[in-house]
Amino acid sequence: MKSFIIICFLIYGQILFAANSFVVNEVKISCQGQCPDIKSTFYSLKRSYNDYEHFLSIFELYIANEGVKKISYSLQGPYSSLILNIDVEQKPKILHIQGPRFISNEEIEFPAVLPLKEDEYLDTKHIKETKKLLQEIAKEKGYPETEVEISQTYKKRGVELEIKVDLKEPIIINKVQIVTKSKFLKNMLQKKFTSFEGNPYDLSLLKVQVEEFKLLFQEYGYYLIDFNFKYQYVSKKRVNLFLDVINVKRYSFYSEPNKFIDVAILKNELMNSFISGKRELSVESIKSSLNDYLYQKGFYFIKIDVSKKEFLDINQDKNIQYHVKISKGFRIKNIKISFKGNNFFSDEDLLEVYYARAFEQAENDIFDPQYYDSFVNVLREKYISEGFVNVNVEEPIIQLDKAGKKPFVLFRVREGIRAFVSNLTIDIKSDKLRQDLVSSIKVKRTEVFNPIQFKKDLENILNILKEKGYYFAQIVNRFSNDLVRYESDNSQVVIKIVIELGKPLYADNIIIIGNQKTRKRLVLRELDFKSGSLITSKALERSQANLLSLGIFSSVQIKPVTKNQRKTDILIFLREKDFGVIEVAPGVRSDIGFKLSTSVTYNNIDGLNKRISFQGTVNRRFDLNSLDDERRRNSKTLLEYDTSINFSENHIFRSDVDFIMSLSKSRKRFYSFDADIQRISYTFTQDFTNWFQASIRQQLEIISQFEATDPDVEGHFQIGSITPGVIFDFRDQKINPKSGAMFEFSYELATPAFLSQSTETSEINYHKMINRNKFYLPLGDRFVFAVSTAFGIQENRATNVNESGEFDGYIPSIKVFRLSGADIVRGYEDDEINRLSSGEDISDVEVNTRAYMGNLKLEPRYYLSDSTILGLFYDAGRVFVDEFNIEDFRSAVGVTFKYITPVGTLDFDYGIKLLRKRDSSGRLESPGRLHVSIGFF
Helix, strand or coil: CCCCCCCEEECCHHHHHHCCCEEEEEEEEEEECCCHHHHHHHHHHCCEECCHHHHHHHHHHHHCCCCEEEEEEEEECCCCCEEEEEEEEECCEEEEEEEEEECCCCCCCCCCCCCCCCCCECCHHHHHHHHHHHHHHHHHCCCCCCEEEEEEEECCCCEEEEEEEECCCCCEEEEEEEECCCHHHHHHHHHHHHHHCCCECCHHHHHHHHHHHHHHHHHCCCCCCEEEEEEEEEECCEEEEEEEEECCCEEEEEECCCCCCCHHHHHHHHHHHHHHHCCCCCHHHHHHHHHHHHHHCCEEEEEEEEEEEEEECCCCCEEEEEEEEEEEEEECECCEEEEECCCCCCHHHHHHHHHHHCCHHHHCCECCHHHHHHHHHHHHHHHHCCCCCCCEECCCEEECCCCCCCCEEEEEEECCCCCEEEEEEEECCCHHHHHHHHHHCCCCCCCECCHHHHHHHHHHHHHHHHHCCCCCCEECCCCCCCCEEEECCCCEEEEEEEEECCCCCEEEEEEEECCCCCCHHHHHHCCCCCCCCECCHHHHHHHHHHHHHCCCEEEEEEEECCCCCCEEEEEEEEEECCCEEEEEEEEEECCCEEEEEEEEEEEEECCCCEEEEEEEEEEECCCCCCCCHHHHHHCCCCCEEEEEEEEEECCHHHCCEEEEEEEEEEEEECCCCEEEEEEEEEEEEEECCCCEEEEEEEEEEEEEEECCCCHHHCEEEEEEEEEEEEEEECCCCCCCCCCEEEEEEEEEEECHHHCCCECCCCECCEEEEEEEEEEEEECCCCEEEEEEEEEEEEEECCCCECCCCCECCCECHHHCCCCCHHHCCCCCCHHHHCECCCCCEHHHCCECCEEEEEEEEEEEEEECCCCEEEEEEEEEEEEEECCCCHHHCEEEEEEEEEEEECCEEEEEEEEEECCCCECCCCCECCCEEEEEEECCC
């Protein structure tokens, strides 16, 4: 709890308390020390207030600021024009933490994260917590008398801390003695634990070592082994350590191969039974355990014989061996599923539900008692959804004979009376809102009563009201017995929904707390509302998402302050991140091999989220399969790199336009040549709506091509271009979308007017149009069908014919379409998918007319969890010169596994070609290929 001293002097107090409203016209702040953050925050108290209680509620929010240590205030002047005097003491900000530094020669490892953190305010509570934490860790490691000193050096901007640790004299392990009946275990442990003698009594390290041995010994059959530590002081600073090893019997299992269960699985099941039960199992317990396991797997009338014998093994430890023999039994198949008592639903209807939810065994008509038990609830929900609120589904009746013939499972249903809604009223003051709510809910008057849907309807009612500005609306009788009342023989239901509407909520003042560096106007422009706006839950959610997407806040909370007024202040509490970030990331990609990336970023320059960054990547390929045959044979390994310096600013010049400028230099390998590329570009982007974005990019590239198969391709090119583009994004979310669609269009124009190369012998003048679309169709709770299409056309505009009968220019090879990155056809190498119908690679062809690109991806996905996806895919695509023919598309099918990360999905795709071909040398293409990528689709 924060401790504040608050003193209030009220001039004209009686008038002030009686007044309906008053105005603070001036705020005077006296602050001990340099307090720019505090001052900028408290100046926002200059405003009008409904009454004194309203003022206090707002003022308490401000003094909850983490930087406030002590505060007092007074109000002076007439209530129509008050002066607010504030005397505040700010906590110093921690500029730097040095240490922990050890005074003695001995050192131990401390955690990197401590209660005291740089760039946070100094709090005595955190000092005490840091000292206590370090002392507890030191004690655990054998230094019980450790002293921790945290010194403070005050600077103009804050305080610097130095943490000094004096470990003092440790408790030393004098001797380790292993206490056990097993000579074998004693010898093994003694060798290891003797190394602890003469060292500090590090209990944490001893526990780790013991746990490692426990897992190791369990692998050798010591399933119940356990350890206890004891120690005895032999002097003030020396102890003898006793390690008691108990339960040292060794267990083993032997089973002959059988048709019911794999021997390895059998042994693993029994081992887990021992370890989880923490006790020795009897012969009968083992038989029962195996019987239950096999029964759940669909086997019946299993004959299991288990015998047990004890002997001393080669290490003279007691060994208990269980001999398991499974000799009879069969797997029950062709189960007949029957229903009794069902009048409303036919047997066919219920069987359809049964197979729709079935586990693998049940789906294949194999005996599955686990699914039968769970299907009882499925069946009950099915009936309840149709108004049979008193339905009773009994436990399944299972009939099996010894021969395994005609097995059946019977589900007996007592449907009961079907309930209909005889009356539905919504008690709310507004007739218009009542009509809107009645039409929006799915449970209707005179129709069947579905309690499951009704629960969803109640949630929907509150969401609708919140979206209409009634942020604090509530269903008064939501958990009361009079919400739903059954009449007569439970066939009639009377629903009465009582709503306390409150007043529509409008934003008054917007209170921002925690923006120590970020400017207020940056926060305000990211909000989906402003002062005077109607407050809805979606507006608050979008505003929170917008602020978090800036990447400069670790947490954002937005909430209305009061709920009994038509106007309310909106509190925005922010916690800023560290603005300087250095990252180093090794990695592997299937196309470029091993890579090492680094980035240095500084965010939120000038408090307006201007950002400057350096990014660099070097990579070395595992193979040269993406190069042409000659370069694959003769080319040397080349270290590729890509470096860039980027500057970005959102809402440049206080407009709605975002700006990005980039300088880069790279060396890359292409199919028939290598290239050094220098590039400068700048991009302007504007989001006109939540779903419509437009951008324009101007770029200048200087390209030097070398190590080319064809010497004529080598040389220097200068390409200047401008690329406008638009995006229509109707997806439910940008990362891992599950519904909606996105349409992207771009047009690139490269001409001498934009500084492209133009000489007597060569001119670069072309245009390129690309359309990419993505569609996501949800098919139930866990299935999504995803589709991606792409089409591009580029045309050479330098078509004047010179004296030699050749065109003045052509599209540089480096700019000609290739299917890679987002457009890759999974299952193909780069050199396989970028061949023309003639067999030539598109990079080997001089494109002086037109080139085309087409790509199609179909991908049904199943969500294994919130972060993992399994799917199948069909990919097709090709590049063309002069003529586009969709019938010549190359295609592949495969399987994909996706792991969802904050920046996209990490994809592991394996594709198999549907029709393998031979290259120009007669070599048959590979069957398929593994691809690893992130964030493409």
